[in-house]
Amino acid sequence: MDFHLNTLKGACSCGQEHPIYVEDIILEAGCLNRLPEIIGNSSLAERKIYGIVCDTNTYGVCGKRVSELFPDASVVCMPAENLHADEKGVALLESMLQDAGRPFDLLLAVGSGTVHDLTRYVGYQKEIPFVSVPTAASVDGFVSTVAAMTWYGFKKSLIAASPVLVVADSEIISRAPYRLTASGVSDLLGKYTALLDWKIAHLVMGEHICERICQLEEEALLAVRESLSGLKDGQTGAYERLMYALLLSGIAMQMMGNSRPASGAEHHFSHLWEMHVINEPIDAYHGEKVGVGLLNCCTIYYSLADAIENNRVRIRPSSGIETDLLDRCLPKELADDMKKENTPYPLDAIDPAQLEAKLPVIAELIRTLPTPEEVYNLLREAGAPALMEEIGLDSKLTALSAALAPYIRSRLTLLKLTKLFDIDKKGNII
Ligand SMILES: [Zn+2]
Numbered sequence: 001m002d003f004h005l006n007t008l009k010g011a012c013s014c015g016q017e018h019p020i021y022v023e024d025i026i027l028e029a030g031c032l033n034r035l036p037e038i039i040g041n042s043s044l045a046e047r048k049i050y051g052i053v054c055d056t057n058t059y060g061v062c063g064k065r066v067s068e069l070f071p072d073a074s075v076v077c078m079p080a081e082n083l084h085a086d087e088k089g090v091a092l093l094e095s096m097l098q099d100a101g102r103p104f105d106l107l108l109a110v111g112s113g114t115v116h117d118l119t120r121y122v123g124y125q126k127e128i129p130f131v132s133v134p135t136a137a138s139v140d141g142f143v144s145t146v147a148a149m150t151w152y153g154f155k156k157s158l159i160a161a162s163p164v165l166v167v168a169d170s171e172i173i174s175r176a177p178y179r180l181t182a183s184g185v186s187d188l189l190g191k192y193t194a195l196l197d198w199k200i201a202h203l204v205m206g207e208h209i210c211e212r213i214c215q216l217e218e219e220a221l222l223a224v225r226e227s228l229s230g231l232k233d234g235q236t237g238a239y240e241r242l243m244y245a246l247l248l249s250g251i252a253m254q255m256m257g258n259s260r261p262a263s264g265a266e267h268h269f270s271h272l273w274e275m276h277v278i279n280e281p282i283d284a285y286h287g288e289k290v291g292v293g294l295l296n297c298c299t300i301y302y303s304l305a306d307a308i309e310n311n312r313v314r315i316r317p318s319s320g321i322e323t324d325l326l327d328r329c330l331p332k333e334l335a336d337d338m339k340k341e342n343t344p345y346p347l348d349a350i351d352p353a354q355l356e357a358k359l360p361v362i363a364e365l366i367r368t369l370p371t372p373e374e375v376y377n378l379l380r381e382a383g384a385p386a387l388m389e390e391i392g393l394d395s396k397l398t399a400l401s402a403a404l405a406p407y408i409r410s411r412l413t414l415l416k417l418t419k420l421f422d423i424d425k426k427g428n429i430i
């Protein structure tokens with residue numbers, strides 16, 4: 001599949017120059033066998049000392065084959081159990097690379113999200129470029145320039161490197177455990193609210209937005225919906241569509257220089273639950289948490305649209321960060337981190353009268369989202385969790401999650417904006 005990278009990058013009508021760091025993306029059945037040729041034809045051709053980074057799961061499905069293609073390479077195989085993109089995973093990979101005792105000049109990340117985030121972060125620190133060999137269509141972060149890490153308990157996006165090449169073999173990807181695939185679908189469906197949040201931040205605060213990048217995400221959403229029926233039957237073409245969508249979303253983030261096009265309030269729910277501050281640790285993949293966050297967001301957003309259209313919403317001036325809420329619910333260090341992240345507090349800059357005048361447009365934008373029922377059905381069709389209980393969370397935590405999630409990032413989302421909304425529950429004008 002061709003990503004037309006050359007037509008996407010460069011000067012744009014939005015006034016920005018969009019960079020794309022990944023040199024080439026190969027997505028086709030059987031392309032793994034061409035890996036030596038693909039690297040040989042790229043800017044990495046002169047590099048000779050390879051480290052194949054995988055885990056004990058991905059070694060069997062793909063790492064071994066990669067090591068046969070490069071007999072001189074060292075295999076750095078991390079134990080899959082309890083492997084996470086966190087400070088412990090980073091220390092483990094650093095020590096394993098050290099123990100291999102070779103001056104690596106190229107890393108090959110063979111795996112899904114965690115292997116990629118660890119490789120991209122450690123590779124960036126050591127100034128070693130890497131090639132991405134995804135083994136599952138599980139996340140949209142393969143070409144990300146930031147590593148999504150839990151760093152000493154706090155969810156952070158740390159600066160890291162994009163892969164120079166992505167070699168995605170759809171035959172391998174179609175054989176991944178189905179739960180990983182469903183998780184990739186959920187991560188992608190999260191773009192519905194991510195895009196809406198971006199459009200609303202543009203409308204309310206004049207945040208920069210790019211039509212070309214929005215269109216890429218919308219194309220990705222179409223592609224994922226088209227892929228749904230074929231995924232469960234294991235159709236290679238459907239996996240290729242899904243992987244295309246995920247990589248397209250990753251390219252959108254590269255072009256923007258941050259995750260704004262692909263991550264809004266639905267991701268903030270996911271990040272909050274990953275920090276285990278209001279819930280016990282849960283055994284759910286990134287995309288699964290995003291899917292549940294997406295349904296929460298759509299439900300809240302649609303009830304907002306109803307309230308706006310029934311003239312039940314008034315805007316109050318910002319009363320600043322809810323320090324009481326943060327201090328009550330979070331360990332001191334995390335509460336302080338979130339206050340810092342939100343200073344200056346974006347809601348302080350919003351004029352209540354101006355926001356009130358924009359409410360009808362906000363309601364119209366919300367109505368462009370799939371309804372909560374449609375989102376529920378899409379997640380069901382994908383075989384992905386949709387409800388809090390299905391990922392091991394008590395549904396009683398929904399309201400508290402919705403109150404805390406907007407503090408995960410300073411980024412303005414509609415969920416954050418609702419902190420300025422006075423909603424009359426009885427239908428009377430306040
Ligand atoms: Zn995501």
Ligand SMILES: [Zn+2]
Nearest residue numbers: 012014210212
């Ligand atoms: Zn643009």
